[in-house]
Amino acid sequence: MKLSRHAVVAVVVLAIVAMVLPLSAFARTKIEYFFPTMVEGPLAREMTKIVNEYNKMQDQVKVIAAYTGTYDETKIKAQAAFEAGKPPAVVLMSPFSIFDFVLSDYLEPLNPMIKADGMDPEEFFADFWEAAHPNAIFDGTIVAVPFQMSTPLLYVNCEHLAEVGLSCEKPPATWKELVAAAKKLTKKQGNKVIRWGIMMPSNYDYLGWLLEALTLTNGGRFFNTDYRGEVYYDTPTTKGALQLWYDFVYKHGVMPAGVTEGREVGAAFFAGKASMVMLSTGSLTAVRKNAKFKYNVAFIPRNVRHKAPLGGAFMVIMKGLSPEKKKAAWDFLKWLTNAENLARWSRFTGYFAPRKSSYDLPVMKEFTAAHPDAVVGLDQLRLYGYPILQVYNSIAVRKALEDEMHALLNNKTTVEKAAAEAQKKANQIMAPYNKDHASAP
């Protein structure tokens, strides 16, 4: 029997369709995701798990996670990839770089995608802590979604406090109490200090953050959230912050001179060589693990009011993606920043979840009940959170003040001169921005 020509054609067509159909079903959109951490390490492992989960959960998008080192390295890599025409789709980014990326026109505005989902952008963002908004929204355009949040905290060694007759239930809440406590807690052997009353990290980055915290609690603010070409360094409030820090070292002798790194401060606290320290809430997990004594945490003490700058990182989508990739990136970002995932990440890392609704989940309720120290930081964020310095060329502007503070910590300048010099340098750095916006109202 001979097959008719039609039958042959039909069989061939069917065969082709049978071969191509599953292929097209598996043609997933591949997107790259830059996550700032080292290749090996608990954070990278947990993030790999999360990404794998997403890749298994659906069959439209395949996310390829790249572990890109520090925030700075990640920024450099994202920038290089963009300039080479192959931007990563989603990047976890420090707030310092976000505004600079906005200025360079690297970031995809999220409003249209939120609207395409039938949501109102404002409504979408209402679930995130208000203090984080100015770091992610520029002229009403959302360009970043908060992923992990932190604030600075005061950590105290309860045994030391008890030793000098201070209550650990009520750690110093004002600058005055802080100075008095630090004086009492400092222990000397002859001329040699064997225990410091207070230590604060003064390496780049940490220093700027803590100076902002002290300026805020002194009733001032660091920068103009409505206009990113203005910082307030040469002001009584910032000078007050510089003075407090300077006095700790050179007036009261309760803090070591020179620049002290965050790791040194942590180690000194664990070793009982520093009775009080200011560190990020991100250190909570390490303190819980390493402190072999009773400790307590408190808000950053106030001179005028409580307030604390938010640290942390945000997810962004880069420009220059194909429409499919853009859609895929948005889908992944939305999933990654849903209440459950943010809660999971928070419990794993010790960072705060940026979504309010994360804390309504039973797992988070359980967690906060078990860790009252985390609640202190959360309260500070909820009640007194404030955006972190984010202006034109944030890092250079921040360093302008940090360099002067370093000179101050080495007793090479005065508070007056340091503030004036930092202001002058910062203004110079921001001059191009201010020239461009001079005509703006």
Place this chain on the structure above:
Amino acid sequence: MNVADRSLRRLTEWRSAKGFRVRTQLKPYLLLLPAFFFLTMFTYYPMVKVLRQSMFTKPHGERAEIFVGAGNYARMFRDMAFQKAMKNNGLYALGTVVPSIVLALALALLLNRSNRFNNFIRSLFFFPTLIPLVAAAGLWWFFFFPGYGLLDYYLAKLGFSETHWLGDSDIALYSLMLLTVWKNAGYYMVFFLAGLQGIPQDVTEAAVIEGANWWQQLRYVTLPLLRPTTAFVLVIAFMQMLSNVDHVIVMTKGGPQNSTNLLLFYIYQNLNEFYDVGKASAATVLNVVILLAVSIVGLRVLERGIHYEI
């Protein structure tokens, strides 16, 4: 002659109008071509590009470049951080090259005779060379840890108080120098050892017979004959001082207050933190010029050093 050679010859040989056989020297160029290709791609092209970039500025937040000629250089020379970085780099180069070479020479003289004990000590001193600079910086970070770091721990036993090795703007650069000397002395020692082995025995013996004491031998025989080695080590040492930056990034980020800022870190900082491509490119051009100058001067000295006369 194999086939490839024959076909190459066919390519490079032809008869001129008058019937003479003309042969071009194409073969060496063909052999150089792959290396030349990669050098162009990864060395010369970037150099030209950075030279061009150093004459343009792209204000942060704008896409268009503006030609500024020497403007970036003028801005760079006026920059306090740059002046500090240059001064630091000079001090750093002198303060590391001289001690590490003296130390390397001393070690080489002490360990010149090859025996089991000396070989062991040699490898001990060579060991730091094997550690990448980043790792060495991470290691020394703990040595420098104020209060309980290795240095302070032992100094405290001698009655010294805590030192802020990396946090004190007067000390930080010297701390980095200490690390660099530790890291490099063993490396230079190896060159000196090789140099010493190359000194002819008869010259030394003649000196001994003439009644030269140890110092005279060193002064009039060993050191002059080591001159080519010394010149070579000097050149690579100065190059290293201009091309190493890992420890600055790991340990101090140029602080406190730019006291450990070196030229290379200055470039990194301007490019990646301050978004100032123009200034970073200008500093890069300067860095390349200095490196070229060092290597040209060094090679001259080297060549002269080889034609010594006793």
